[in-house]
Amino acid sequence: MKRVALFPSAFHPSLGGVEELTGQLALQMVKRGGGVLICTNCWPRTLSVRELWKGVVVHRFRFRLPEDNLKARVSFRLTGMRILGEVVRTLERFRAEVVHVHCVSGNAWYAARAAEALGLPLVVSAHGERTMDANGIYDHSPLYNRVLRDVLGRAHWVTACSKATLGDLETYWGREFPNGKSVVYGGVGEDAFGAVSPWPHTAPYIFALGRLVKQKGFSELLKAFALADVPGVDLLLAGEGPEKAALTELRDSLGLSGKVHFVGRADRAQVRSLFSGCVGLVVPSLREPMGIVALEGMAAGKPLVVSAVGGLREIVPEGPGARHVAPGDVPQLARGIVWLANESEMGVVSGQRGRAADFLWANIAQEYVAIYEKITRRQFEGHTSRIARGRALTFG
Numbered sequence: 001m002k003r004v005a006l007f008p009s010a011f012h013p014s015l016g017g018v019e020e021l022t023g024q025l026a027l028q029m030v031k032r033g034g035g036v037l038i039c040t041n042c043w044p045r046t047l048s049v050r051e052l053w054k055g056v057v058v059h060r061f062r063f064r065l066p067e068d069n070l071k072a073r074v075s076f077r078l079t080g081m082r083i084l085g086e087v088v089r090t091l092e093r094f095r096a097e098v099v100h101v102h103c104v105s106g107n108a109w110y111a112a113r114a115a116e117a118l119g120l121p122l123v124v125s126a127h128g129e130r131t132m133d134a135n136g137i138y139d140h141s142p143l144y145n146r147v148l149r150d151v152l153g154r155a156h157w158v159t160a161c162s163k164a165t166l167g168d169l170e171t172y173w174g175r176e177f178p179n180g181k182s183v184v185y186g187g188v189g190e191d192a193f194g195a196v197s198p199w200p201h202t203a204p205y206i207f208a209l210g211r212l213v214k215q216k217g218f219s220e221l222l223k224a225f226a227l228a229d230v231p232g233v234d235l236l237l238a239g240e241g242p243e244k245a246a247l248t249e250l251r252d253s254l255g256l257s258g259k260v261h262f263v264g265r266a267d268r269a270q271v272r273s274l275f276s277g278c279v280g281l282v283v284p285s286l287r288e289p290m291g292i293v294a295l296e297g298m299a300a301g302k303p304l305v306v307s308a309v310g311g312l313r314e315i316v317p318e319g320p321g322a323r324h325v326a327p328g329d330v331p332q333l334a335r336g337i338v339w340l341a342n343e344s345e346m347g348v349v350s351g352q353r354g355r356a357a358d359f360l361w362a363n364i365a366q367e368y369v370a371i372y373e374k375i376t377r378r379q380f381e382g383h384t385s386r387i388a389r390g391r392a393l394t395f396g
Contacts, residue, residue, distance in 0.1 A: 001029065001032050001033045001369070002035070002369075002372045003034065003094065003095055004029060004034060004036055004037075004100055005037045005039055005096040005099050005100065005111075006025065006026060006036065006102060007039050007099065007101045007102065007108065008021075008022040008103060009041065009104070009105040009107050009129070010040060010041065010043070010103075011023070011040040011053075016211065017127060017161075017186060017290070017292050018102050018103045018127050020186075020292065021127070021186050021187070021364075022102055023053070023054070025361070025365050025368060026053075026056045027054060027056070028361055028364075029365060030055065032365070034369075035094070035095070036056050037056075037057055037059065037091075037096065038053070039058075039059045039090065039091075040059075040061075041060065041061065041062070041105070042061055045062075059090050061083055061110065062079070062083060063106035063109070064079060065106045065109065065143060065144075066080075068141070068143065084110055084117075087110050087111070087114040088118060091118055092118065096118070097372075097376060098120060098122075098372045099111050099112075099114065099121070099122050100123040100125065101122070101151065102125045102127060103125070103129050104126065104147065104151055105129070105147075108151040109147050109151065111151075112124075112150065112151045112154045112155075116154065121157075121375040121376055121379050122151075122154055122157075123155065123156065123158075123159065123368075123372070124157075124158050125160070125161070125184065126158070126160045126161065126165055126169050127161045127289055127290070128161065128287075128288070128289025128290065128310070129148075130169070131168065131215070131289065131310075132215055132287060132289055152169075152173055152177065155179065156375045157179060157181070157371050157374070157375050158177045159181070159183065159371070160181075160289075161184065161185055161290040161311060162290045162310060162314050162315075163311075164289070164310040164311055164313070164314065165183075165289040165290070165311065166181065179375075180371075180375070182371065184368060184371075185311070185315065185359055186290050186292045187292070187295070187359045187361040187363070187364035187365075188296055188299050188359050189360070189361055191268075192272065192275075192295075192356070193356075193357070196272045197273060198276045199274045199276065199278075201234065201236065201277060203233065203234045204232065204233050204234070204279050204341075205236045205277070205278055206225075206233060206234070206235050206236070206279060206281070206282055206341065207237075208221060208235065208236070208237045208238070208282045209237070209238045209239055209274070209281075209293045210239050210283075210285075211240070212241030212242065212247060213242060214243060217284035217285050217327065218247055219243075219246070220284055221237075221282060221284040221333065222250050222251055222256065222260060223250075223254065223330045224284070224330045224334040224337055225259070225337055226254040227330060227331065227334040228334040228335075228337040228338050228341070230337060230338060230341035233279065233341045234261060235260045236260075236261050237260065237261070237262055238263040238264065238265075238270075238274060239265065239266075240265045247262070271296070272300075275296060275297060275302060279302075279303075279340060280303040281294070282305045282306075282333075282336070282337065283304065283306040284307055285306075285307045285309060286307070286309070286327045286328055287309060287310060288309055288311060290310070290312075290315070291306070291310070291311055294312055294315060297352075298322075298352040298353065298356035299356040299357075301353050302321075303340060303352075304323070305323050305325060305333070305339070305340055306322065306325070307324070307326070307328075308324035308325065309327040315355075317355070320351065321351055321352045323336050
């Protein structure tokens with residue numbers, strides 16, 4: 001087993017797909033006897049720069065980039081080399097053998113240069129950052145596009161969380177990735193298959209979960225729920241985000257204040273309880289690189305209505321327990337909600353669980369381990385070049 005330094009764009013206490021994947025991969029590697037270090041951005045700045053998370057060491061760095069204002073550019077020029085030096089020394093002390101970036105942001109620029117300074121192979125894993133960033137940063141930032149192109153060009157292997165995401169990345173890159181590529185999906189834990197007490201609610205409910213951002217399609221979900229007009233069935237929506245106020249206002253304007261309930265931020269135990277108690281899950285995303293929430297719903301054996309978009313189409317096949325709807329199509333989504341409400345006595349859909357079992361975190365981790373073995377063996381055999389220390393602090 002290798003000693004791997006994971007560089008996620010965000011990590012605990014932040015919640016999200018990248019954070020979940022990084023944590024699960026780290027735990028699986030430890031279970032296999034490998035060494036793991038997590039290096040992530042120190043945000044908010046009040047977080048500790050070093051801590052133990054479930055026995056795994058987490059280092060937080062101020063991954064500054066010369067963004068489009070004078071203060072950021074000056075700060076980067078004054079501190080960027082020092083921060084890069086700290087990253088290099090941390091990897092040296094850890095005796096890293098592989099550097100693995102999850103979701104390209106400021107983390108990736110520092111990870112790529114530290115890996116080259118130490119002659120280490122670099123894996124870059126895309127998780128839909130080009131399409132799912134809440135601020136659409138890749139739509140308007142030349143800097144972040146230069147960073148993405150730069151680290152893709154330096155990667156010894158590129159992965160993406162779905163075929164759709166890999167296809168988007170290849171189109172963006174404009175040519176073959178020179179050293180290797182593969183699709184590695186997100187996963188689901190064994191605990192998602194276990195029985196738990198249902199979430200206490202006064203009526204049967206349909207469940208939705210995710211960051212409250214426009215890309216998740218929750219505005220369309222509320223409109224579809226109003227159009228479906230399913231008596232005796234509520235909608236519970238768990239998550240936090242910048243669209244909370246707008247969604248609350250929309251709910252009230254649609255006359256759904258007694259039918260749609262915002263649960264807020266939910267921890268793992270609460271999410272499992274919410275899955276256990278629901279009659280079905282809706283994933284109404286307008287864009288979705290993969291969709292771990294859909295896997296968790298399948299593991300709970302629940303019927304699903306999902307947008308036929310991105311990775312959702314790949315991991316949730318249509319069948320007795322699942323229906324696809326066109327992203328943003330409110331009338332079609334409303335028909336899916338009616339189907340879920342009418343299937344409230346369906347109970348556990350065993351086929352869903354069988355499909356979800358293919359995505360256990362142990363299986364996903366093994367796919368990454370195979371990549372680590374391949375690129376370190378290739379490097380040892382001399383088929384990839386090492387970059388000398390002291391490279392200039394430049395972008396692209």
